[in-house]
Amino acid sequence: MLPLWAVPEFLVKLQDDIYLNFIKENRWKYLVEGLGVTLRVTFFAVLIGIALGFLVAIIRSTHDKVGTVSTFTKFVLEVLNFVCNLYLTIIRGTPVVVQLLIIYFVIFGSVRIDKVLVAILAFGINSGAYVAEIVRGGIMSIDQGQFEAGRSLGFNYTQTMWYIIIPQTFKNVLPALGNEFIVLLKETSVAGYIALADLTKGGDIIRSQTFSAYPPLLAVAAIYLFMVIILSNLQKLLERRMRTSEK
Amino acid sequence: MKNSKEVVFDENKDPLIRVVDLKKQFKDLHALNGVSMDIYKGDVVFVVGPSGSGKSTFLRCLNRLEEPSGGEIFFEGVEITDRKVDINLHRQKMGMVFQQFNLFPHMTVMKNLTKAPMTLQHKSKAEAEAEAVKLLERVGLADRADAYPNQLSGGQKQRIAIVRALCMKPDVMLFDEPTSALDPEMVGEVLQVMRDLAEEKMTMVVVTHEMAFAREVANRIVFMADGQILETGTPDEFFNHPKTERLQAFLEKVL
Numbered sequence: 001m002l003p004l005w006a007v008p009e010f011l012v013k014l015q016d017d018i019y020l021n022f023i024k025e026n027r028w029k030y031l032v033e034g035l036g037v038t039l040r041v042t043f044f045a046v047l048i049g050i051a052l053g054f055l056v057a058i059i060r061s062t063h064d065k066v067g068t069v070s071t072f073t074k075f076v077l078e079v080l081n082f083v084c085n086l087y088l089t090i091i092r093g094t095p096v097v098v099q100l101l102i103i104y105f106v107i108f109g110s111v112r113i114d115k116v117l118v119a120i121l122a123f124g125i126n127s128g129a130y131v132a133e134i135v136r137g138g139i140m141s142i143d144q145g146q147f148e149a150g151r152s153l154g155f156n157y158t159q160t161m162w163y164i165i166i167p168q169t170f171k172n173v174l175p176a177l178g179n180e181f182i183v184l185l186k187e188t189s190v191a192g193y194i195a196l197a198d199l200t201k202g203g204d205i206i207r208s209q210t211f212s213a214y215p216p217l218l219a220v221a222a223i224y225l226f227m228v229i230i231l232s233n234l235q236k237l238l239e240r241r242m243r244t245s246e247k
Numbered sequence: 248m249k250n251s252k253e254v255v256f257d258e259n260k261d262p263l264i265r266v267v268d269l270k271k272q273f274k275d276l277h278a279l280n281g282v283s284m285d286i287y288k289g290d291v292v293f294v295v296g297p298s299g300s301g302k303s304t305f306l307r308c309l310n311r312l313e314e315p316s317g318g319e320i321f322f323e324g325v326e327i328t329d330r331k332v333d334i335n336l337h338r339q340k341m342g343m344v345f346q347q348f349n350l351f352p353h354m355t356v357m358k359n360l361t362k363a364p365m366t367l368q369h370k371s372k373a374e375a376e377a378e379a380v381k382l383l384e385r386v387g388l389a390d391r392a393d394a395y396p397n398q399l400s401g402g403q404k405q406r407i408a409i410v411r412a413l414c415m416k417p418d419v420m421l422f423d424e425p426t427s428a429l430d431p432e433m434v435g436e437v438l439q440v441m442r443d444l445a446e447e448k449m450t451m452v453v454v455t456h457e458m459a460f461a462r463e464v465a466n467r468i469v470f471m472a473d474g475q476i477l478e479t480g481t482p483d484e485f486f487n488h489p490k491t492e493r494l495q496a497f498l499e500k501v502l
Contacts, residue, residue: 143349145345146349146351148312148343148349149343149345149349149351150351151312151335151338152310152312152338152341152342152343152345152412153367153411153412154336154338154339154367154415155335155363155366155367156335163362167353168352168353171353
């Protein structure tokens with residue numbers, strides 16, 4: 001038979017751990033404030049990622065698609081395409097932590113700058129490269145006939161892109177974009193490398209103060225998991241709504 | 248619609264479209280080897296020929312969806328093969344209907360019809376929709392205005408595609424094998440719309456395999472092979488007195 005005192009002792013230990021790690025000295029604030037930073041960095045990095053990604057994707061697919069244009073336009077497109085390729089190669093060829101460190105210590109090394117801003121820039125620029133390739137694939141997968149139909153009505157290249165190709169692309173790439181942003185949310189956990197107090201860093205600070213590892217770190221993991229589950233469900237909801245035109 | 252040069256164009260006298268020695272080359276393939284043709288207002292020109300003869304390429308060059316490699320195209324007196332011309336303006340006056348319909352799947356039927364007139368001709372929503380409804384009624388699809396393209400049958404899609412082009416009030420309609428992607432039972436409804444258009448004296452250039460329809464509706468039939476026009480004539484001349492051997496052989500196969 002189980003000794004009667006065993007259960008209370010386990011509970012008491014748990015209660016002590018929770019008190020020590022979260023209640024005492026208001027340590028829960030590390031997690032809440034860290035969560036705020038993580039969400040802010042992710043949100044604005046997503047915005048930069050989308051803007052940059054679509055821009056690069058449109059430039060690259062325009063370069064691949066456009067056949068006969070004036071020499072000057074062709075030259076401009078070649079230069080832009082080269083810059084885009086360079087960006088994609090560098091960003092996708094180096095670790096995001098290294099990029100973060102370079103932006104903080106090299107590019108902004110001699111200026112005082114908000115670390116949140118640095119993180120937003122670093123993760124936004126990084127994400128843009130991955131979004132660009134997703135979107136370019138999406139643009140290329142739209143039937144050429146859609147493009148021709150737009151042009152035959154008299155829409156110019158930009159209008160055709162904007163009214164006809166991009167909306168369809170957006171719908172097609174939504175699942176892949178959703179995944180990218182879920183990855184981004186988790187990737188921001190390396191922001192601690194520049195001593196930014198995000199969610200992960202918050203948990204780690206608690207651990208270093210209390211010398212008890214599992215409560216803060218499991219709590220951090222649970223919060224990430226919770227956010228990812230919410231984001232996945234939002235994504236599914238959005239996809240279902242955008243599918244109405246395919247009934 | 249004017250070029251920098253003063254354009255003298257009398258639609259009752261001058262050809263609406265004049266094609267002079269049109270050439271198109273894809274890498275090693277000569278798709279068009281010098282095609283010349285005048286199309287006048289109210290003409291219903293059918294272009295027929297074996298596959299690979301260049302008839303679709305010819306049609307697609309007319310509004311420069313396919314960029315010609317050589318030769319000139321004049322539309323309403325303006326040389327639209329001139330690089331300095333804003334082709335988008337002229338395309339508004341050339342409606343095009345595709346084999347694969349190419350309706351915009353993310354827009355309702357009504358949006359498909361009104362987007363271009365509202366954006367390019369700055370029509371109000373009410374005006375554009377009123378015109379669209381009128382045309383929809385004529386093709387018997389007024390009740391499908393709020394549907395999405397994927398909810399329509401092939402025949403319905405193609406009728407909507409024709410209406411979409413008509414909403415821009417074009418001066419000429421280009422049809423690129425409009426019934427080739429349709430199930431046989433839906434071909435008739437699309438041909439009926441085209442027949443009505445021809446009766447209203449719409450200028451039409453039609454690439455098709457529907458020989459019986461060509462005989463009935465065309466006022467001129469053009470036979471193309473190997474990127475050239477081999478024979479041109481009225482339906483009677485074309486079907487009853489074909490001059491070239493190529494056309495005789497072709498007609499034997501298709502009739």
